[in-house]
Amino acid sequence: MENGLVIPTDEGTPQGGPLSPLLSNIMLDDLDKELERRGHSFVRYADDCNIYVKTERAGQRVLESVKSFLTKKLKLKVNEKKSAVGRPQERKFLGFSFTWGKELKRRIAPAALKRFKTKVRELTGRNRSIHQTVKELAKYLTGWRGYFGFSQTPSVLQDLESWIRRRLRSIIWRQWKRGKTRYKELRQRGIPHYQGAVAAGAPKGPWRMARHGTVQRAFPNAYFDSLGLPRLVVRNA
Numbered sequence: 001m002e003n004g005l006v007i008p009t010d011e012g013t014p015q016g017g018p019l020s021p022l023l024s025n026i027m028l029d030d031l032d033k034e035l036e037r038r039g040h041s042f043v044r045y046a047d048d049c050n051i052y053v054k055t056e057r058a059g060q061r062v063l064e065s066v067k068s069f070l071t072k073k074l075k076l077k078v079n080e081k082k083s084a085v086g087r088p089q090e091r092k093f094l095g096f097s098f099t100w101g102k103e104l105k106r107r108i109a110p111a112a113l114k115r116f117k118t119k120v121r122e123l124t125g126r127n128r129s130i131h132q133t134v135k136e137l138a139k140y141l142t143g144w145r146g147y148f149g150f151s152q153t154p155s156v157l158q159d160l161e162s163w164i165r166r167r168l169r170s171i172i173w174r175q176w177k178r179g180k181t182r183y184k185e186l187r188q189r190g191i192p193h194y195q196g197a198v199a200a201g202a203p204k205g206p207w208r209m210a211r212h213g214t215v216q217r218a219f220p221n222a223y224f225d226s227l228g229l230p231r232l233v234v235r236n237a
Contacts, residue, residue: 021046027074034069043093050093059085095148105152116144116160124167133171134227137164141230149234157232164229169210169219189218 013020024046035042040062041052051066053059063085070076088098092109099105123137151157176182183200187193191214199214209215
């Protein structure tokens with residue numbers, strides 16, 4: 001699509017198509033061999049590549065030499081906007097980055113976390129039953145966990161789990177609407193009369209009430225487990 005108009009494609013491959021990574025591997029095999037010959041530590045997936053050196057000065061030198069290799073020998077065009085020198089913690093690769101400190105750990109890149117929350121908001125923003133919402137959400141979370149569960153910062157995943165459950169509790173609270181309905185539903189879930197009455201009459205909005213102790217007791221983590229909501233942190237048996 002160019003200038004808002006769809007035009008025929010007579011060269012290249014569709015973006016995101018299965019053929020693109022294969023062709024990238026064929027074209028960049030010479031780059032891999034060149035980096036190995038130079039003794040560089042690097043990682044590459046299709047046309048996305050990170051090269052690790054000891055200093056920023058070395059990084060600048062390697063960047064220029066690799067760009068020259070790609071453009072002059074392989075006749076490829078380098079994306080200048082995405083090519084840069086930076087600390088591993090400041091760069092990302094396939095949705096991952098590294099933590100700061102002496103012991104480097106794989107972490108989910110901020111941009112990937114932002115996309116995750118945007119998608120979850122989309123899936124939980126529709127007016128449907130909590131069972132249907134969890135069913136559709138589970139599909140996305142299972143796939144996302146299969147990829148990003150590789151991270152070494154479980155506290156981030158635990159925070160995301162808590163955030164998701166809070167969204168689901170706020171959905172339930174919003175759907176109940178009336179104070180009488182809220183009181184009745186809370187009582188049916190074992191909440192004592194006084195605590196149920198206080199929570200049902202609270203003037204707070206659904207998002208704030210989702211953190212209310214009474215609402216959390218009415219819908220503990222085990223409740224969402226029973227609905228089939230996947231945990232993001234894989235716990236060993």
